[in-house]
Amino acid sequence: MxxxxxxxxxxxxxxxxxxxxxxxxxxxxxxxxxxxxxxxxxxxxxxxxxxxxxxxxxxxxxxxxxxxxxxxxxxxxxxxxxxxxxxxxxxxxxxxxxxxxxxxxxxxxxxxxxxxxxxxxxxxxxxxxxxxxxxxxxxxxxxxxxxxxxxxxxxxxxxxxxxxxxxxxxxxxxxxxxxxxxxxxxxxxxxxxxxxxxxxxxxxxxxxxxxxxxxxxxxxxxLGQRWYDVTIQGQEAHAGPTPMEMRRDALLAAARLIESVNAIALRHAPHGRGTVGWIDNFPNSRNVIPGRVRLTVDLRAADDPVLDAMDRALAQACSALEDGGGLSVSLEPVVYFPxxxxxxxxxxxxxxxxxxxxxxxxxxxxxxxxxxxxxxxxxxxxxxxxxxxxxxxxxxxxxxxxxxxxxxxxxxxxxxxxxxxxxxxxxxxx
Structure with a gap:
């Protein structure tokens, strides 16, 4: 110009x-x-x-x-x-x-x-x-x-x-x-x-x-932005009779994923951003092991190569939750701003x-x-x-x-x- x-x-x-x-x-x-x-x-x-x-x-x-x-x-x-x-x-x-x-x-x-x-x-x-x-x-x-x-x-x-x-x-x-x-x-x-x-x-x-x-x-x-909807499917069960090692706790998996999102952003400083801003826990009952959690992920970065790397890291984190845990994880991209x-x-x-x-x-x-x-x-x-x-x-x-x-x-x-x-x-x- x-x-x-x-x-x-x-x-x-x-x-x-x-x-x-x-x-x-x-x-x-x-x-x-x-x-x-x-x-x-x-x-x-x-x-x-x-x-x-x-x-x-x-x-x-x-x-x-x-x-x-x-x-x-x-x-x-x-x-x-x-x-x-x-x-x-x-x-x-x-x-x-x-x-x-x-x-x-x-x-x-x-x-x-x-x-x-x-x-x-x-x-x-x-x-x-x-x-x-x-x-x-x-x-x-x-x-x-x-x-x-x-x-x-x-x-x-x-x-x-x-x-x-x-x-x-x-x-x-x-x-x-x-x-x-x-x-x-x-x-x-x-x-x-x-x-x-x-x-x-x-x-x-x-x-x-x-x-x-x-x-x-x-x-x-x-910053470029990638937004995702994530659904983690486990199994509801009684909080008392179900031993810890036999649970398929979707909320526990969600907590681990939230930590991963934070870690992904920190690994891509100074402009990496990672946020889980919304979460829905089902059945959301005091004495029931959560069977399904839906949450959002917001990743941001200053250039596409970094944003792509963050995207791959998030996919890997979701796959890791499925390995041996009796859980299924759906990762759906919903927004991309370059x-x-x-x-x-x-x-x-x-x-x-x-x-x-x-x-x-x-x-x-x-x-x-x-x-x-x-x-x-x-x-x-x-x-x-x-x-x-x-x-x-x-x-x-x-x-x-x-x-x-x-x-x-x-x-x-x-x-x-x-x-x-x-x-x-x-x-x-x-």
Whole structure:
């Protein structure tokens, strides 16, 4: 990706800064929609509350004179025209749907940081050469509908629009029905949206930046993920009469597998991850030896060779449980996200402008999935991380410092300006 040179030689934008107080106020105002008693936010995708959040963000974009459009999966695009509107857009975004016990910043920061960039350009009369867009992607969290990262996934062609619209929540409501109900069932554009570069500002959702007392994370890429459903079949039996050496205890086997998952991840440090996050024990009775256990396994790594090695190690661990134990183990792969590197030039801009703005910066890898992972399949992409308190996210106590959020948005502003170019200032001929 070749960055667009600054198109207005008489304007030095290096001193341009966003209004951190205004960004914070916007975040707090959006957080009132779906606010929880514990200080978090519950604004599930395509609920009435999500519709109210979208309406607010859309209102802010219209106040800035943006062209606002909604595609068929409900992605909300807010476009500020450039002096060369034929050029592909420089885009920033994230999502505003939350977890059931979510926080104020996950996703929301990326969208509102983009809005704050647009406000700053308006305040200073700056027209970029390339158009600048902010996007709020639909159903990133996947709390109500699966798959996760739905809107960006459809945009990038990871799955079809028809498949996404047909998905249903636990009450049987489809995505298509929910979009129509809140007034965000849009239309596919005649011409595909062209993206020159995509930036996503986000809280880290982990403890690394805070532990290193660092303000900006220049995200190198996102870990690949493999998810599995595991069923271990043994035999229920009475806890009293059955001797220990004659048991076919499925829960004991599950405990050994959980230890193996942990060990596999530790063997592939520093970016290996292994988690058993859900378990179902049958019959789950105090005095019955468990006869069947179902559980999930989540493996993550920074590159495919390591992820493949972890996959083989997990298969071997499952086979070992069957050997001589009178058990059967079913290992079913259910999700694969390949590791995704971000664009080196854009990542370099994040690093460069963090340094120019005198913010501490370090390279990091995202352990979580983000809309940027799908955007990286179709456009040069980078992420900007800022710390969150104690590394906690997907939690009502999720928190971030206003000065850190301001710093990340300043880096976003400068990086977007570098790529979009400065075409004119107010009063100049476009």
């Amino acid at each position: 070749t960055a667009i040179a600054n198109g207005h030689s008489g304007l030095d934008v290096s001193g341009l800064r966003i209004d951190g107080g205004r960004l914070w106020d916007s975040l707090m105002r959006l957080a009132r929609i779906g606010a929880t008693d514990k200080g978090g936010v519950c604004r599930l995708a395509l609920t009435d509350l999500d519709g109210q959040g979208r309406d607010l963000v859309r209102e802010w974009a219209l106040e800035l004179g943006c062209e606002v459009r909604v595609d068929a999966i409900g992605n909300l695009f807010m476009r500020r025209a450039g002096t060369r509107d034929d050029l592909p857009a420089v885009m920033a975004g994230s999502h505003i749907d939350t977890q059931p016990t979510g926080g104020k910043f996950d996703g929301n920061y990326g969208v509102l940081a983009g809005i704050e960039v647009l406000r700053t350009l308006r305040d200073h009369g700056i027209r970029t050469e390339a158009p600048v867009e902010v996007v709020a992607w639909t159903n990133e969290e996947g709390s109500r509908f699966v798959p996760v990262m739905m809107g960006s996934g459809v945009f990038a062609g990871a799955f079809t629009l028809e498949h996404a619209l047909a998905q249903r929540d636990r009450e049987g409501v489809s995505v298509a029905e929910a979009l129509a109900r809140i007034g965000y069932a849009g239309h596919q554009p005649d011409d595909p949206v062209r993206v020159r570069a995509y930036f996503e500002a986000h809280i880290e959702q982990g403890p690394v930046l805070e532990a290193h007392d660092t303000v900006i994370g220049a995200v190198q890429g996102a 590791p995704q590197a971000f664009d080196p030039e854009l990542v370099g801009l994040v690093d460069e402008f963090a340094g120019r703005l005198s913010y501490s910066v370090m390279p990091v890898v995202s352990g979580a999935g983000h809309d940027a992972v799908y955007l990286a399949r179709v456009a040069p992409t980078a992420m900007i991380f800022v710390p969150c308190k104690d590394g906690i996210s997907h939690n009502e106590v999720e928190d971030a410092r206003p000065d850190h959020l301001e710093a990340g948005c300043n880096v976003l502003l400068q990086a977007m300006l570098r790529v979009a170019g400065v075409g004119a200032i107010e009063g100049d001929a476009a």
